[in-house]
Amino acid sequence: MKKVFCIVLSYCIFAFLLFFAFTHFFTKIPELLPGETGSYEFHETLLLVYRFLPALIGTGFIVGFASVFGKSAFSVNRKFSSEIMGKYKYVFLQSLLYVFVLSFVAEIGIPHCERVQAQVVAAPRLYGQFMNLGKESLSDGKIALAKECALNALAVYPASQDATALYETALAAVSFSKEPVASEVESVEKFIPRKEIGDETVSSLIEKSKAAALDENWFLSHYYAQLAVDAGSSYDVNINEARRLAAEAWNILGEPQSPEESEENILFRRKKLAYLNLTNGDALSAYYQFVAIEQGSPLGAKDADVAQFLKIATERVAEQCFFIDEFENIKRFETSKNVYFAIPHADGSKDVVFIRGITNVKNAGKMVQYLRGLSVISYSSRGTFLKSVSVPYAKMLTEPVSMFDEPEKAKFQILDSYESVPYILLLGIDRYNQENFSKPEYIFAQDYPEILRDEPRYMILGISHHDFSLIQDASIGSKRMNLISLARIYPRIRFFGFSAEIYGSDLLHRATYPLFLLILFIFLACIAWNYRLNSSQLFKFKWIFVMPFLTVALYFSMECLLYMIKLLDYIFIAIAGYYAIILAIIFEILVLGIVSFIFVTRTAD
Secondary structure, eight states: OHHHHHHHHHHHHHHHHHHHHHHHHSSOOOOOTTTTTHHHHHHHHHHHHHHHHHHHHHHHEEEHHHHHHHGGHHHHHHHHTHHHHHHHHHHHHHHHHHHHHHHIIIIIHHHHHHHHHHHHHHHHHHHHHHHHHHHHHHTTTTTTHHHHHHHHHHHHTTTTTTHHHHHHHHHHHHHHSSSSSOOOOOOOOOOOHHHTTOOOOOHHHHHHHHHHHTTTTTHHHHHHHHHHHSSSSSTTTTTTHHHHHHHHHHHHHTSOOSSSOHHHHHHHEEEEEHHHHTTOOOOOOHHHHHHHEEEEEHHHHHHHHHHHHHHHHHHHHHTTTEGGGGGGOOOOOOOOEEEEEEEEOTTSSSEEEEEEEOOOOEEEEEEEEEEEEEEEEOOOSOOOOEEEEEEEEEEEEEGGGGGHHHHHHHHHTTTTOOOOEEEEOOOEEEOOOOOEEEEEEEEOOSSSGGOOOOOOSSEEEESSHHHHHHHHHHTTOOTTTTTHHHHHHHGTTTTTOOOHHHHHHHHHHHHHHHHHHHHHHHHHHHHHHHTOOTTSOOOTTTHHHHHHHHHHHHHHHHHHHHHHHHHHHHHHHHHHGGGHHHHHHHHHHHHHHHHHHHTTTTTOO
């Protein structure tokens, strides 16, 4: 049987060389970045070979087995003989090999080449978008965003002199703006430090507050006491003790200071003001104030309270917004592009979500997703526009449902059955310069109630994170997404605004494609038996000229068969819905049995 494999392999290599020459001389090359022409031609050739590969292998399969059968067919004198059953075994095993190769190509090879080609073709457009946005951001004073755009442009086109110049200009501006700005900070929503409380109890936090008080560290004593108040409730027996400790520590912090304008007194007043913002839930103001204190003087840089509360403020800010320079450390090429879906609500309204690009990054064991070009448009149950929010960059975290209180669950329609949900940070800030930020843009319908026109700096998608991952796969299309993910999302595909018929048909087609190929190769073995060589012949020279025409005939025959099977898949879906795959598999197993019966009834006559 090695002869069959050698004929198939040789014919496929010959076809690759022929297709490569055709691509090089006759294919129109689109506008590409310098140096990408070779990659484009190679992957375009692979796509051509992959497209014709079933017909190419089928041609080699017929010729190879026609040659093999010619030497031993004389021994098959009756139907269902041991000789024909032995040949069926070899045909079946070799068919399984080609079924595996073609299935691998269909599920992995073709999607990979299409992704590479899409990246190569889209690179000039992405490069232009990053450069235009970077120049606009630089002229608007958004230095960190301009720097990030320049880095993305360089990731797409590393040799670009314009992108290098933009990066150097932005880098110089960032260095110049690292002196903290003293202007008033725009506050964000009040923050409840649930993560800082963690597994702590009111009693354990009270003990930490008392320990800090013994060390006369009144900032830390008040911090732990206030955490105990936030962690407890009015029914907690220790809540009054926590309030007493908080009041005692704050009273001591509020005692009159010496009128002397010493560096220590100035530091204390600035530290107290920053800490007050932190305890009031305005972590963003507190963050910039602590940064200013730390960088403003050597004494502030050495102060233990400043270091500790700056760390706490940074952690709280990271749950409300993201630092623009985080984009410098992520994988440059996005894993998903043009993700779109709908989120219907119980009242009949609907949110339509569109994301231009998603980059997945693991950070401290958790998955963080950076979103580019996020837009969310809300429609009423009548289909009229309500509001929209858009932002050039956003950061998405996965947060457990237990982290949100009942008002938040009701606002974003989060179900208790969800384990975790996508929590999206919309506000991007500079680490040093408060004036440099990227914020969301809200648009409301004219008749939208004023009382509801809030502009939050974050949003929670009303779906589980598991569903978002499946949607991310589904957005690339039912023909290219992972087959397992397609099977998982299909029962809810209509819920997210996709066509159940199209996705169901492609699920059936892809799930039964290996069976179709197995049927095809068994049938081609029957044809090879009918056109086998004489026992005295080694090869027919005229086959060299016939094989290309046979390949074309097989290609169009297979396309017609696959089209007919797709129509049949629609019928199965209409009859059985999600269980149509069972009907399709039973049908193709019956057909496999028929073509197998035809083969094992072959004789030398």
